[in-house]
Amino acid sequence: GNRLQASEASQPTDTVVTEMPDGTAVINTTSLAKDVEGYAGAVPLSITVRDGIIEEVKALPNEETPSFFNEAFAALAPQWKGKTVTDAIALNVDAYSGATFSSEAVIINVQRGLRYYNEKYAAAEEQETADAATKSNPASDPAWWAAIAVALAAAVLPFCIRGKWYRPVQLAANVAVLGFWTGTFISYTVLGSIVANSFSLAMLPVWLLVAIAFIMPLAGKGNRYCAWACPLGSLQQLAGMMPLPGKVRISLRVQKILATVRRIVWGVLVLLVLSGIFTDWMNYEIFTAFMPSVCSTVVTCLAAVFVVLSFVIDRPFCRTLCPVGELIDLTNRTE
Incomplete structure (x- = not known):
C-alpha cells in the first residue's frame, strides 16, 4: 500500500x-x-x-x-x-x-x-x-419575499393586465428573481425534496410554483407555470423575442413530432428512476444553471446551447426535452 x-x-x-x-x-x-x-x-x-x-x-x-x-x-x-x-x-x-x-x-x-x-x-x-435565525424565520430574508412576490405575480397578474407590455416584464422578473437571485424553480430534484421532507416556511416560494403548475389547471387555467413562471422557460421566451433574422418557424406537424420526442424522453427517464438503473440524470437538469457557483460545466454548457438556440427557435428545451414540462402537461391531461 x-x-x-x-x-x-x-x-x-x-x-x-x-x-x-x-x-x-x-x-x-x-x-x-x-x-x-x-x-x-x-x-x-x-x-x-x-x-x-x-x-x-x-x-x-x-x-x-x-x-x-x-x-x-x-x-x-x-x-x-x-x-x-x-x-x-x-x-x-x-x-x-x-x-x-x-x-x-x-x-x-x-x-x-x-x-x-x-x-x-x-x-x-x-x-x-x-444566519440560523434567518433560516428559522425566512420572513427576515428579502430574497424570500421577492420570490413569493414574483410567483404570486405570475399566478395572478396575467389575468388582470391585458397589455402586451406586461409579459416581458414578468418573464424578466422570473429570470432575475426566481432564477439567478433565489434559485427557485421546479425540477425533479426539488420535487423529490419537498415530497421527502415536511413543509417548511422557507420552501413556500417553491410550493407556490407547485400550486401554479399542478393546482391552477384544476380551475381550468391551463399550464400557467411553463408559460408564466418557469425561469428557464422565461429566459428562452425573452431570447425568442429579440428581433433577429433567421427565425425558424415550426409547423404544426413538427410541433407534434417534438411533443412525441419529449414524451419518449420523459418515459425513458422515469423508467431509469423507477428501475434504479440511473437516477443521476437529475443532477444534470439544466435549471441549476441559474446557480453558476455550484453548477457543473456540463450543465452550464447545455443551458447555454439551448438559450442560444432560443434566439431563432421557439423554446427548444421546453419543446423537446424538458421532463418537468412533460410531467405538468401529463398531469393536466389527466385532470
Missing part, C-alpha cells in the same frame, strides 16, 4: 460540487483525486453532505475487480456515514485487508473530497450558522 501517497499535490480543476435547493451538497472526486489509483485505476466517489453531515459515500464507475472492490468499499463507506465533515476528515480509517490498493484509494478520495468541500464552503457554512 505504499505506492499511494495522500499528498495534496493535485489541485482540483473541474471538480463538480452540486448544491441542491434543500442544502444538500454532492461532491464528485473525479478531478480531485485523478492521480490516485487503486489496483486497476482511479476510484472516483460521490459524497453527499447535508447540514454538515455525511449522508452517503457512493462509488462511481471504476476499473477495479468488482468482488474485491465491493467487499472493501462495503467495509469502509459506513465508517464515514453520519459523521460531520470535520470529524470525518480527522477520522483515521485503516485500509481493508485483501484490497489494500483499492481501499487506500477510497480513503484518499474521501479525504480530498471532504477537505476540498470544507475549504471551499467553510466560510459559507459559518455564515449559515450565523
Whole structure:
C-alpha cells in the first residue's frame, strides 16, 4: 500500500460540487483525486453532505475487480456515514485487508473530497450558522419575499393586465428573481425534496410554483407555470423575442413530432428512476444553471446551447426535452 501517497499535490480543476435547493451538497472526486489509483485505476466517489453531515459515500464507475472492490468499499463507506465533515476528515480509517490498493484509494478520495468541500464552503457554512435565525424565520430574508412576490405575480397578474407590455416584464422578473437571485424553480430534484421532507416556511416560494403548475389547471387555467413562471422557460421566451433574422418557424406537424420526442424522453427517464438503473440524470437538469457557483460545466454548457438556440427557435428545451414540462402537461391531461 505504499505506492499511494495522500499528498495534496493535485489541485482540483473541474471538480463538480452540486448544491441542491434543500442544502444538500454532492461532491464528485473525479478531478480531485485523478492521480490516485487503486489496483486497476482511479476510484472516483460521490459524497453527499447535508447540514454538515455525511449522508452517503457512493462509488462511481471504476476499473477495479468488482468482488474485491465491493467487499472493501462495503467495509469502509459506513465508517464515514453520519459523521460531520470535520470529524470525518480527522477520522483515521485503516485500509481493508485483501484490497489494500483499492481501499487506500477510497480513503484518499474521501479525504480530498471532504477537505476540498470544507475549504471551499467553510466560510459559507459559518455564515449559515450565523444566519440560523434567518433560516428559522425566512420572513427576515428579502430574497424570500421577492420570490413569493414574483410567483404570486405570475399566478395572478396575467389575468388582470391585458397589455402586451406586461409579459416581458414578468418573464424578466422570473429570470432575475426566481432564477439567478433565489434559485427557485421546479425540477425533479426539488420535487423529490419537498415530497421527502415536511413543509417548511422557507420552501413556500417553491410550493407556490407547485400550486401554479399542478393546482391552477384544476380551475381550468391551463399550464400557467411553463408559460408564466418557469425561469428557464422565461429566459428562452425573452431570447425568442429579440428581433433577429433567421427565425425558424415550426409547423404544426413538427410541433407534434417534438411533443412525441419529449414524451419518449420523459418515459425513458422515469423508467431509469423507477428501475434504479440511473437516477443521476437529475443532477444534470439544466435549471441549476441559474446557480453558476455550484453548477457543473456540463450543465452550464447545455443551458447555454439551448438559450442560444432560443434566439431563432421557439423554446427548444421546453419543446423537446424538458421532463418537468412533460410531467405538468401529463398531469393536466389527466385532470
